[in-house]
Amino acid sequence: MNNDYVDSKQRKFWIVKRLLEQEHLSYQQLSEDYYVSRSSIANDISYIKDLFSKEDLALTFDNSGTFFKGSEVQIQKILKRIVLNLLNNGQSTELFIEEELMEKVSKGLYHALNEKQIEIPESYIQNIIVSIVLIIQRAKEDHHIHLEGTNQYGQFFLEFDKYPLVYGLLNELEEQNIYSFSQEEIQYLTYLIVGSGLRFFMKEDAIPFTFRGKVRFLIQKISEGLQMDLTQDSRLEEDLVVHLYQLILRLEAQSSVVNPLIDEIKQTYPALYGVVWFGLADFCKPYQIALSDDEVGFVSIHFQAALERIKKMHKILFVCPNGIGTSSFVSAKIRRILPDVNSIETVSTSKLEGMDLSDVDFIISTVEIAAAEKPVVRISPMVTVKDMKCIMNQYIDLIIAREQNTLPKLEVASETKEFIARNIIFQNFSSKKAALNFLIDQQSFSDKDLQDKFKQSVWEREGLQSTYLDNGFAIPHGSPEFVEKTTISILILDKPINWGNQKVDIIVLLMIKEEDVRKVEPVMELVMQGIEDKNWFISKMMEVKK
Incomplete structure (x- = not known):
């Protein structure tokens, strides 16, 4: 490596790479290697420490300088986080992984998934591909992963014969002479792959009933914390049962996922994130697992989706003087473009006067309405494409206004x-x-x-x-x-x-x-x-x- 040509933005990644190669690096040495001040190196090390902390790992210091003392699994966790972040930001990953190998593994895995008709979310597929590439690349350099301990969930999955099915996916790569996986590597990837595509690999009713009960208790506790009852949301329960079960399996492989939305989630839904974080701390305690911010963020998304499902609009008032036939026609059109509306009430212009509009979100009318208390969308009785766009725009404006009103205010209650x-x-x-x-x-x-x-x-x-x-x-x-x-x-x-x-x-x-x-x-x-x-x-x- 010629240090003269290391870009300042890339320097910290070169330092990470050297640390993961077990080098002991002093600030003075790095300052001389990269022709920058010690304060610049201090900033780089600060960034690197923060990066490691996201995986609950730390750098070590002694008289010889800064170094990282960790297992191969931990090294690959750091590498995977860096690579996934670079990919999510559209940046080059060539410093850490071989792009040709990445392309071969990607093509082989997608071919195997399509052939076996296995559906795994795209974000998880990327996570799996990077994990496989790192295993192969590091093994070629004589760095092999070793799993430390197992829990009841990893054993449970292996009892359901998923091990051979995952091997079938990996066999596609072996047949292309890309790499021959060891039994321990296959076990590691079994946890990771099944933990990323649980809905395909396992029937949901095979998940232990006791686990489902604990998920219900988690929903109850978070509902109490949010002061919003989510216990009747069956979709939330089903999604969380699957998500948390596969989460535990991923952690069995000492693997983690990168959540590209984590900063936005914390900023947009701070109270929700905090309550979910607090609830998950209790949920995970019996399983002896530690969650990253990324994982908490993914669970928070499930709860926010549930909150959105109960934030439906109150009512739309449709004012029409042209009879039942026209009003039914217009109501049907409105329902088609606004399926989440609780109710559409039709009234005449005379009835509108003196009517309580407190629970009405906005009014749609085929006639002119003067001095209305609520926003009015004027349309024709035939509801043209232009009319439908106007209704949708009013609906979107209302949603945006509500979101802005619910943003946290910097004041202590x-x-x-x-x-x-x-x-x-x-x-x-x-x-x-x-x-x-x-x-x-x-x-x-x-x-x-x-x-x-x-x-x-x-x-x-x-x-x-x-x-x-x-x-x-x-x-x-x-x-x-x-x-x-x-x-x-x-x-x-x-x-x-x-x-x-x-x-x-x-x-x-x-x-x-x-x-x-x-x-x-x-x-x-x-x-x-x-x-x-x-x-x-x-x-x-x-x-x-x-």
């Missing part, structure tokens, strides 16, 4: 202020342990044993998965069974402390009783707003503090 005001603390601690123990010791417990149990449950959760959220925020929480009084404490530090593989300076301790889950939503919305604008959050906490 009065109820939330009262809830957190006495538990906002500005102080410094040198470690995660000291900060967490301090926060828990500040709370009221009827006896020391209960406090110890709650503290233990907090640390158990931290051991399973870091409660770091983003931008220096951590949301530790323990088991509700040890909580006597719902309390939320916020600790703001002058200097950040280590929180696993991240740095944290704002800690929000959640002590939530089962029956008070609804109180999570406004707090999570506040936290997500704080992640977007930390200075705003700190100033608001200073205002609210009593």
